[in-house]
Structure formats: structure tokens, C-alpha cells
Amino acid sequence: MTIRVLLADDQAMVRTGFGLILAAEDDIEVVAEAVDGVQAVELTARHRPDVVLMDIRMPRLDGLEALRLLRRPGVAEPPQVIVVTTFGDEEYVHRALFGGACGFLLKDSGPALLVEAVRAAASGEALISPAITVRLLRHFRTSAAAPAAAPGAELSARETEVVTLVARGLTNAEVAARLHITVGTVKTHLTRIQNKIEARNRVEIAAWAWESGLMNS
Numbered sequence: 001m002t003i004r005v006l007l008a009d010d011q012a013m014v015r016t017g018f019g020l021i022l023a024a025e026d027d028i029e030v031v032a033e034a035v036d037g038v039q040a041v042e043l044t045a046r047h048r049p050d051v052v053l054m055d056i057r058m059p060r061l062d063g064l065e066a067l068r069l070l071r072r073p074g075v076a077e078p079p080q081v082i083v084v085t086t087f088g089d090e091e092y093v094h095r096a097l098f099g100g101a102c103g104f105l106l107k108d109s110g111p112a113l114l115v116e117a118v119r120a121a122a123s124g125e126a127l128i129s130p131a132i133t134v135r136l137l138r139h140f141r142t143s144a145a146a147p148a149a150a151p152g153a154e155l156s157a158r159e160t161e162v163v164t165l166v167a168r169g170l171t172n173a174e175v176a177a178r179l180h181i182t183v184g185t186v187k188t189h190l191t192r193i194q195n196k197i198e199a200r201n202r203v204e205i206a207a208w209a210w211e212s213g214l215m216n217s
Helices: 012-023 037-047 063-070 087-097 111-122 130-139 157-167 172-179 183-197 202-211
Strands: 003-008 028-034 051-055 080-085 103-106
Touching (some): 003 111, 012 111, 037 051, 063 087, 103 111, 172 183
Parallel strands (some): 003 051
């Protein structure tokens, strides 16, 4: 199955670079390019991409507001959105973390990580650049916006291991290899963890791990 991707960035060089990298992959197709958030929302409705690579700072409508519109309740088959950022955007990325983004990449992450992030998003997983995971989530670990653990919820030893690895930016496949379990088992653990801590996705699981102090123990 071909993964349909929309690129949203106001810098033509970034769109061109990402487009060339993704076009080289047999299973990925760039279906549209947007120069701002308004166009990103319009083109998403028209082309129905599986994944949107979204810059944050764009004219007319920034990436955070575009993300909110694309992932708002009631939207039929919303795309997976990967936020592309720089270290200078930490506050914005933290807001996007709870706005429905499924992954975060630095613009200089390199071709391999870009392709891996798109494939992970299309399969329902999330990939966060390890540098972003450690620096961003540790910085905001005391934020009151983090999802709170459900009353009486307790993670098992194995669930704690899974949460810790997810919080360090590992994909499901990497977690499975590290713990010597199957990818299916990892997904089962993540579903149970989401229910226990009332997180919507693995990105919020990672945020919860840092902000609850689990990563400091």
C-alpha cells in the first residue's frame, strides 16, 4: 500500500528536500505541498493524505492551529500529523504534544529518520526524535497539562519497562527487540497503559512518563 503524504512548510527548500527524499521510496507518494496552515487544511480535505508533515511557524495559520483543525473531534479519517521542528520551538511542540500530533522530527534529522517516521505514522505508531524526547519532555516534566494517572492505576513491571522505552523515543519494533517480545505484545501493553493513565496516544504516554517523574526514578 502506498503511503500518501502532504508536506506543509513555508520554506520551498524544505519542501523540495523532503519531497526528493520521500519520492525515492517505492511505498511513499507526496500528493500535495502546502505553503501555510490554511492551504494545509484545504489540501488535506482535497487529497486525503495518510500523513501530514507539518511545520509549526507558517504564515496565515500556524501549524498548531492547522493541527487542531485536522485532528478536531468529528473529523472523518483524520490524517496522522508529524510535527517538524527545531530546538527553538520547544514551547510550541509541547502544545502540539497534547493537540494530536503523532510524532516529532527535527528538520535536520536526516533521510532515514524522516522515512521511518512517515512509515511509523502510517502504521499507527509514533516516532519522536530521541533528542526531542529527552530535551523537550524532561523540560516540561512538571507541567500540569500532562495526562493524569487514573485513580488507583498502577503499571506492572513490564508496562513500566515499555513506558520507559517509549519515553526515550523507541518505536514498537525497537521496544520489542529490547524486551525480547513481539510487536503485537508491545501494542497490547500500550493499549492497557493508555487506559490506565488516560492517555490518547503513545506521545502522551511519553509525556506522562517524563512529567510524572517516572524517568527520574
